[in-house]
Amino acid sequence: MYSRSALTPPTSQILGFASAAAIHNRSHFLSNASCSFQRPRVVSTRSRNRNFVHANIASMTAFRKYHGLGNDFVLIDNRHDAAPVLTPVEAEKVCNRNTGVGADGVIFLLPPSNPSSDFGMRLYNSDGTEPEMCGNGIRCLARFAADLGLHGKTPGKYVVDTGAGEIVPEMEPGSEEVRVDMGTPILEPQNVPTKLNTTEANGYQDVLKGVAGRDWTFVCVSMGNPHAITFVTKKEYDDMDSRLEAVGPDFENHSVFPQRTNTEFVFERSKTEFDMLVWERGAGRTMACGTGACAVLVAAVLTGRADKDVPVIIHLPGVT
Numbered sequence: 001m002y003s004r005s006a007l008t009p010p011t012s013q014i015l016g017f018a019s020a021a022a023i024h025n026r027s028h029f030l031s032n033a034s035c036s037f038q039r040p041r042v043v044s045t046r047s048r049n050r051n052f053v054h055a056n057i058a059s060m061t062a063f064r065k066y067h068g069l070g071n072d073f074v075l076i077d078n079r080h081d082a083a084p085v086l087t088p089v090e091a092e093k094v095c096n097r098n099t100g101v102g103a104d105g106v107i108f109l110l111p112p113s114n115p116s117s118d119f120g121m122r123l124y125n126s127d128g129t130e131p132e133m134c135g136n137g138i139r140c141l142a143r144f145a146a147d148l149g150l151h152g153k154t155p156g157k158y159v160v161d162t163g164a165g166e167i168v169p170e171m172e173p174g175s176e177e178v179r180v181d182m183g184t185p186i187l188e189p190q191n192v193p194t195k196l197n198t199t200e201a202n203g204y205q206d207v208l209k210g211v212a213g214r215d216w217t218f219v220c221v222s223m224g225n226p227h228a229i230t231f232v233t234k235k236e237y238d239d240m241d242s243r244l245e246a247v248g249p250d251f252e253n254h255s256v257f258p259q260r261t262n263t264e265f266v267f268e269r270s271k272t273e274f275d276m277l278v279w280e281r282g283a284g285r286t287m288a289c290g291t292g293a294c295a296v297l298v299a300a301v302l303t304g305r306a307d308k309d310v311p312v313i314i315h316l317p318g319v320t
């Protein structure tokens, strides 16, 4: 569940998380086999009536696993090089939940790209594509940096270069919680980007026709990455939950979203409580989506479903 402070001028997004990320910070290792990326190949052989297990481990890449409200990531300390140590294809293999470590993405803690920042962040979705920003991901990055004993120029915060500009996660001393101002939402359709006419003159909404067997009214918002938000009835919400894997890609890859899109299906319980189902660009169904939660709040305010000065709660399936 996201506890969401109200929109504060200039409609920046303070993303407070009701339940701090449960942090899994046991170090793990990935093997980089010379010919292709594989996990340590563990071969069980039978010899002299005993089972032998050989781990074929070539070079190693240390990582730690973190999640924010179930949105989980492999984190790699990549400060030694401005380029991620894994390729998108290798990252995709790492994210595979059957043959890899399993994650929604791989996040790289990079050296800063300008003197005013402390670190850089790049990430690959589980399909190997690279998004501009990740709300839960940057929270996990902040915890990762703190667990590594790293400090920013200003105590209690890290200034991080991202594809969406400088983002500053903050950590209360001694607290597990990481809060982050997600910046100002982008609403101009051409900058989301979307070909839908979700302009202010059009009430920030437009209809996408003929997807998953019906038409949908969308609000489109960028938090550095594109989001398409549609408000549905409880019955429609539950129906979408049952067929999200089947139809999610139809929204994600629709031609009205030139850079694809994250899609949020939202049921309005009240002006202060919403249920959010998300099909993420490049990651599919995830338990939570930080930029998505921000985009949903913005869409609710723009359509009069929430008051920008009143905090709201966004409920996520499977997260209590």
Ligand SMILES: N[C@H](CCC[C@H](N)C(=O)O)C(=O)O
Pocket: 071, 125, 130, 131, 132, 133, 134, 135, 136, 137, 225, 226, 262, 280, 281, 282, 283, 286, 288, 289, 290, 291, 292
């Ligand atoms: N899949 C997203 C990036 C991760 C966003 C989400 N995990 C978050 O917490 O904001 C995209 O391609 O835009």
